[in-house]
Amino acid sequence: MKIINLFLLMIILIIISGCNYISKTGEQKQVGMLVETTIHDQAWGQQGYMGLQSIQDEYGVDIYFKEGIKSYADTVQAVNQLAERGVQVIFGHSNIYGKHFQSIHKQYPEIHFIYFNGQFSAENVTSLNFSATAMGFFGGMVAGEMTETNEIGIIAAYEWQPEVEGFYEGVMYQNPESEVHISYTNDWEGTEKALMLYEQMEEKGVDVYFPAGDIFNIPVIHEVQKDQHYAIGYVSDQSGVAENTVLTSTVQKVPVVYTLAMERYVQDDLPGKALHFDFQQGAIELGEFSPEVPDPFRKEIERAVEKYIETGKLPNE
Numbered sequence: 001m002k003i004i005n006l007f008l009l010m011i012i013l014i015i016i017s018g019c020n021y022i023s024k025t026g027e028q029k030q031v032g033m034l035v036e037t038t039i040h041d042q043a044w045g046q047q048g049y050m051g052l053q054s055i056q057d058e059y060g061v062d063i064y065f066k067e068g069i070k071s072y073a074d075t076v077q078a079v080n081q082l083a084e085r086g087v088q089v090i091f092g093h094s095n096i097y098g099k100h101f102q103s104i105h106k107q108y109p110e111i112h113f114i115y116f117n118g119q120f121s122a123e124n125v126t127s128l129n130f131s132a133t134a135m136g137f138f139g140g141m142v143a144g145e146m147t148e149t150n151e152i153g154i155i156a157a158y159e160w161q162p163e164v165e166g167f168y169e170g171v172m173y174q175n176p177e178s179e180v181h182i183s184y185t186n187d188w189e190g191t192e193k194a195l196m197l198y199e200q201m202e203e204k205g206v207d208v209y210f211p212a213g214d215i216f217n218i219p220v221i222h223e224v225q226k227d228q229h230y231a232i233g234y235v236s237d238q239s240g241v242a243e244n245t246v247l248t249s250t251v252q253k254v255p256v257v258y259t260l261a262m263e264r265y266v267q268d269d270l271p272g273k274a275l276h277f278d279f280q281q282g283a284i285e286l287g288e289f290s291p292e293v294p295d296p297f298r299k300e301i302e303r304a305v306e307k308y309i310e311t312g313k314l315p316n317e
Contacts, residue, residue, distance in 0.1 A: 029089070030062040031055055031262070032082040034069040036094040037189055037214055043235040044188070044214040044254075048093035051258030058259055059266065075100040083108055089265060090114070091258065101125050112270060114261055121273045128257055131278035135250040136163030136210075137314050138286055138301060139232040140170020142247050143208040144178055145297055146230055153201035154182045155194050155220060156212040163250060167210050167232075173316045181206060191216040198223055208247070210234070221245060230292070237287030248301075249287030256283050279309050 031052065039049035049065060056063045064085060066078045075097060082090055091114045092101060098118030105113050105125050118127045143152050152171055156164045168180050181204060183197040194216035198209065208230045211220035217234045218241060224231040225245040233239065233249025257277050264270040277283035286305065289298045304315050 029059065030064070030085060030087045031089045031091070032063070032085075032087040033065040033091040033093055034075065034078055034097060035065060035067050036070055036096060038067050039065065041215050042218050042238070042241070044252075045093065047236055047252065047254035048091070048258075051255040052091070054255040054259050055262045059262060070096070072100050072103070076104060079104060079108065079111075083111060087111065089262070091261075092116070098127065112265060114270075119274055121271075123272045125272055126261070126270055127274040128261055129274055129276045130252050130257070130284060131276050132161070132163040132250070132252070132284070133166035134279060134308055134314060135252070135284045135286070136166025136168075137170035137173070137316075138305060138308075139163075139210060139248065139250045140167035140172075141174040141301060141304070141315075142170075142293065142297075143167070143210065143230070143232055144171040144174030146247055146293065147175065147178060147208045149205045149207045150175065150178045151201075151204055151206040152178050152180050152208045152210075153198070153206040154180060154210045154212065155197050155201070155216070156182070156184050156210075157188050157190070157214070158186060159184060161212055163212055167212075169314075169316060185213060185216065188214040189216070191219050194220055195223060202227060202229070208232070230290075233287055239288040239290065244290055244292055246287075247290045247293055251285050251287045253283050253285065256281075279305065280312070 033048055033052045035045045035048055037045045039045045052063050052065060055061060064082060069075055069078050079090060089112050093116060095117040097115040098120045101113040101115060102120045105122055109124060113125045114128060116128050121127055154164055154167055171178050171180050181201050185193045194213060198220050209224050210232045211217035212234050221231045221241050225242040230247050231245055233246045235252050237249045237251050238246050261270060308314060
């Protein structure tokens with residue numbers, strides 16, 4: 001009986017140690033996240049929160065998040081509040097936090113700052129970058145194949161988004177006869193402007209849209225559905241928003257990247273430099289295909305993605 005009890009005690013200890021990451025000082029780790037918009041956007045913000053939850057599930061850490069953190073002043077206040085809670089890792093869930101962390105990271109040497117899609121780095125600052133050109137390219141191929149009017153629209157937030165150029169190149173590869181209309185809201189939350197741009201493109205005969213923005217992509221997809229056109233989803237698999245309308249989605253698997261970053265932090269192997277993630281790391285994928293996409297073409301896209309994973313070369317290279 002004593003042997004059985006000892007065995008059960010060992011199992012319990014193993015389970016406890018696996019569920020909670022304890023630092024070398026004996027303190028449980030605490031992780032925070034700053035998000036520019038909201039965790040309820042069904043896109044980028046929501047993916048960030050899911051990433052935070054995945055870290056909690058994997059390591060049993062305490063997690064905190066703050067929404068609507070946009071300005072430098074907002075960031076300073078939020079970081080200070082998280083530091084007072086004893087947070088050791090802060091994810092800035094946007095590229096805007098790069099310049100903010102650049103200014104304040106030296107004041108918090110005990111905190112490791114992690115942010116997205118930037119190049120600034122330091123001993124305690126790491127940038128996580130989605131290599132989004134390829135996902136845009138494959139989404140563009142689908143749009144180029146499925147358009148009936150040869151008029152395709154991209155409504156993006158900012159010019160620097162690599163998925164925009166990738167999407168354009170994918171359309172041109174698949175359907176050189178197409179014309180691609182590109183407009184920007186210059187705001188991740190620019191729903192009103194995005195819908196205005198949609199109306200302008202719809203008047204020009206655009207029948208496939210790529211709304212590449214955090215907040216406005218769902219409202220645009222709803223308009224696309226109402227007008228019986230097609231869309232390519234953005235950041236998350238948005239087939240559930242409008243199954244027949246959303247041909248596929250360019251999915252950035254943020255929880256995977258969050259977990260990979262935390263794993264390296266735990267192993268004291270998270271470098272102060274820019275890290276890049278793509279299809280090869282399981283961080284990017286295409287979402288579910290609409291029943292509207294012909295099966296032979298869907299298989300063609302899947303083969304192209306597999307080849308890209310193996311060789312790192314897009315179909316036009």
